[in-house]
Amino acid sequence: MIGREVALAAAGLVALFVGLSVVVLSLVWLERKFLGRLQGRIGPMRVGPFGLLQPVADAVKLILKEDVVPAWADKGLFWIAPILMFVPSFMVWVTIPFSRDLVIRNLDMGLFYFIAVSVVSVVGLVMAGWSSASKYAILGGLRSAAQLVSYEIPVIMAVLGVVMLAGSMNLLTVVDKQASVPYILVQPLGLAVFLIAGVAEVGRTPFDIYPAESEIVGGPFVEYSGAHWAIFFLAEYINTFVVALLVTLLFLGGWQWPHLPGVWAPVVVLVKTYLVVMVIFWFRATFPRLRIDQLMAFGWQVLIPLSFVNIVLTGIQLYYRWPSWSLSLMSLGIILAMAYWQYRTQTAPAQALARSYSQRAYSQRRGA
Amino acid sequence: MTTEKQQETVELLLNMGPQHPATHGVFRMVLWIDGERVVDVEPHIGYLHRGSEKLCEGESYAQIVTLFDRLDYIANFNNELVVCRAAEKLMGVEVPERAQYIRVILCELNRIASHLLFYGTYGLDAGAMTPVLYAFRERERIQNLFEAVSGARMMHNFFRIGGVNEDVPPDFGQRVRRIMGELRRGMEECDRLLSFNEIFLSRTRGIGAIDAETAIDYGLTGPNLRACGVPYDVRKDDPYEVYDRLEFDVPVAEHGDCWDRYWLRVQEMYQSLHIVEQCLEQMPEGPVMAQLRRIARPPKGEVFVHCENPRGDLGVYLVSDGGPKPYRVKVRPPSFCSLMPLKHLMRGCYVADCVVILGSIDIVLGEVDR
Numbered sequence: 225m226i227g228r229e230v231a232l233a234a235a236g237l238v239a240l241f242v243g244l245s246v247v248v249l250s251l252v253w254l255e256r257k258f259l260g261r262l263q264g265r266i267g268p269m270r271v272g273p274f275g276l277l278q279p280v281a282d283a284v285k286l287i288l289k290e291d292v293v294p295a296w297a298d299k300g301l302f303w304i305a306p307i308l309m310f311v312p313s314f315m316v317w318v319t320i321p322f323s324r325d326l327v328i329r330n331l332d333m334g335l336f337y338f339i340a341v342s343v344v345s346v347v348g349l350v351m352a353g354w355s356s357a358s359k360y361a362i363l364g365g366l367r368s369a370a371q372l373v374s375y376e377i378p379v380i381m382a383v384l385g386v387v388m389l390a391g392s393m394n395l396l397t398v399v400d401k402q403a404s405v406p407y408i409l410v411q412p413l414g415l416a417v418f419l420i421a422g423v424a425e426v427g428r429t430p431f432d433i434y435p436a437e438s439e440i441v442g443g444p445f446v447e448y449s450g451a452h453w454a455i456f457f458l459a460e461y462i463n464t465f466v467v468a469l470l471v472t473l474l475f476l477g478g479w480q481w482p483h484l485p486g487v488w489a490p491v492v493v494l495v496k497t498y499l500v501v502m503v504i505f506w507f508r509a510t511f512p513r514l515r516i517d518q519l520m521a522f523g524w525q526v527l528i529p530l531s532f533v534n535i536v537l538t539g540i541q542l543y544y545r546w547p548s549w550s551l552s553l554m555s556l557g558i559i560l561a562m563a564y565w566q567y568r569t570q571t572a573p574a575q576a577l578a579r580s581y582s583q584r585a586y587s588q589r590r591g592a
Numbered sequence: 593m594t595t596e597k598q599q600e601t602v603e604l605l606l607n608m609g610p611q612h613p614a615t616h617g618v619f620r621m622v623l624w625i626d627g628e629r630v631v632d633v634e635p636h637i638g639y640l641h642r643g644s645e646k647l648c649e650g651e652s653y654a655q656i657v658t659l660f661d662r663l664d665y666i667a668n669f670n671n672e673l674v675v676c677r678a679a680e681k682l683m684g685v686e687v688p689e690r691a692q693y694i695r696v697i698l699c700e701l702n703r704i705a706s707h708l709l710f711y712g713t714y715g716l717d718a719g720a721m722t723p724v725l726y727a728f729r730e731r732e733r734i735q736n737l738f739e740a741v742s743g744a745r746m747m748h749n750f751f752r753i754g755g756v757n758e759d760v761p762p763d764f765g766q767r768v769r770r771i772m773g774e775l776r777r778g779m780e781e782c783d784r785l786l787s788f789n790e791i792f793l794s795r796t797r798g799i800g801a802i803d804a805e806t807a808i809d810y811g812l813t814g815p816n817l818r819a820c821g822v823p824y825d826v827r828k829d830d831p832y833e834v835y836d837r838l839e840f841d842v843p844v845a846e847h848g849d850c851w852d853r854y855w856l857r858v859q860e861m862y863q864s865l866h867i868v869e870q871c872l873e874q875m876p877e878g879p880v881m882a883q884l885r886r887i888a889r890p891p892k893g894e895v896f897v898h899c900e901n902p903r904g905d906l907g908v909y910l911v912s913d914g915g916p917k918p919y920r921v922k923v924r925p926p927s928f929c930s931l932m933p934l935k936h937l938m939r940g941c942y943v944a945d946c947v948v949i950l951g952s953i954d955i956v957l958g959e960v961d962r
Binding site for chain 1: 787845
């Protein structure tokens with residue numbers, strides 16, 4: 225009996241590992257192709273049809289590459305750091321469902337488990353930064369500590385909003401509750417906070433402060449090469465996928481799709497997730513990078529208050545039993561107000577300035 | 593005995609460059625940083641020193657042009673122009689009008705190409721990935737045209753003392769007109785992508801500001817000076833070639849911060865297109881080379897000539913002893929002067945700002961080090 229359980233768990237883990245590798249390879253390919261198309265090029269074309277084997281070739285290259293350890297590095301920490309980053313991103317999958325049955329272990333406190341485990345990865349980053357004995361890496365490690373710790377709060381708060389609506393931390397229940405209306409329609413503000421903070425958590429553009437290529441040339445990863453770097457890379461892409469998957473499960477209704485039999489559940493989840501991932505890639509093609517102080521200010525002064533507002537609004541709606549569209553309206557109102565405020569304080573003054581400059585150049589010509 | 597151990601924090605010395613993605617070549621900055629703040633910065637140049645000025649003394653005048661190609665390797669035609677004009681002024685050569693128009697067209701297109709490169713790399717400096725690809729797509733059109741005209745994509749060696757090497761291909765006007773439409777569309781696309789992006793604005797507005805007086809003291813020229821509100825442009829103030837017959841604006845900004853410098857260059861691209869359009873209409877038929885002796889021997893004397901390079905006021909001081917080779921060539925490189933206020937700009941900013949500031953003054957190390 226116990227033997228069967230163990231065998232099942234082991235089989236599940238193997239399947240998970242293989243599945244994750246395929247997911248990461250597909251993400252790499254998708255990112256390169258999608259970014260290429262956004263940027264007016266075609267992306268990889270040489271290895272395999274449509275460059276499909278490009279990520280495989282990259283992986284082989286990375287594994288075969290010499291794994292250089294800097295002479296002054298703290299060797300122990302240097303080896304452990306990638307693993308510390310990779311293991312949590314692997315562990316969260318234990319409780320993430322792809323359908324009602326397709327889940328390794330459904331936990332009642334699934335969301336709590338997810339948050340608790342995913343926080344650990346920051347330790348790996350700081351460790352990597354510190355043990356590399358490189359100044360760029362140290363800067364990156366400290367940046368990652370500041371960034372990840374502060375953006376963890378809005379993530380938790382946004383998740384809490386969903387938990388309040390669903391009345392459960394069980395991911396299956398959360399998805400089941402969205403059978404008629406996905407929470408994106410009820411809590412657009414929660415989705416916005418979660419997506420932004422989630423992107424910041426995985427350190428992708430515009431929040432790629434700690435690997436910032438043009439400033440600290442890769443941050444904590446600067447001294448890593450070969451297979452160890454590949455593990456970081458793997459973890460990063462898995463984390464991105466996890467964020468997208470959680471957006472799908474928490475806000476987009478998971479495997480719910482009208483008039484579709486249950487067999488399609490994993491496909492629906494995957495399609496939705498890949499769409500969210502593409503949105504994250506789209507960010508990368510569009511935005512420059514924030515500065516560290518702006519990142520912190522945005523986190524503490526905008527995202528965290530907004531996530532609290534989201535929770536308070538949800539509480540009010542639930543307590544007074546207002547219809548759920550009232551919450552959507554309030555959320556949308558806040559999002560629009562934020563966008564307008566951003567436009568008024570940033571874009572509009574710059575545009576006015578540009579107009580005045582143009583007029584000045586023109587009048588100078590008239591005068592001359 | 594108890595000893596009180598004083599916890600003291602020291603500044604971190606961070607070496608940026610000479611191999612660093614943000615230093616645009618082989619430029620090295622030593623930063624003293626306190627957390628994320630830059631306390632002090634010490635620039636080191638000279639990694640690309642080739643002794644161009646000295647080499648000029650050993651080459652004939654026609655050969656110097658190739659050395660000038662390699663100063664500011666982003667704006668080759670503009671560099672060729674200034675050395676050719678110096679020799680011509682010394683010799684008193686009248687350049688045929690068609691050659692002058694060809695030169696101006698090529699220089700202005702080169703200015704667009706250079707500013708496009710700035711646009712792209714500036715996007716990269718700020719952390720945006722797409723601008724550089726958009727910019728290179730547009731720049732490629734100009735490079736292809738240059739290849740059709742001079743046979744080379746860079747280092748053209750096309751301008752001659754007394755004119756240009758050969759006439760442009762017969763379909764030149766047609767080609768230029770075609771790429772101008774494409775360029776305008778592409779530039780507008782670039783403009784929409786980055787110029788008023790909220791994150792880009794917050795990264796660049798108010799960063800690295802310098803006022804007009806300080807800028808003049810440091811010897812800034814070109815877009816970096818005009819961003820502070822000084823409408824100084826050699827093309828207007830000391831017109832050369834046919835610029836006095838052309839109508840164009842000199843964009844001027846006010847605050848002298850990174851965004852102003854960026855915006856100014858984007859606007860200059862539109863003005864350059866305008867100039868090229870006019871040149872195509874006005875360009876006469878005729879010879880493209882003045883009647884000269886095969887080997888140029890300027891009379892004894894000295895001359896200073898300056899032109900508006902994409903990076904500013906590029907000057908050449910040329911001394912001739914009457915022989916086939918110059919006695920002395922001194923270059924006044926705008927990039928070098930643009931580097932001067934680096935300490936002034938960077939003290940007290942964030943590490944990330946350093947990259948943005950260095951990108952915004954748009955230096956080319958080939959010209960800084962010579």
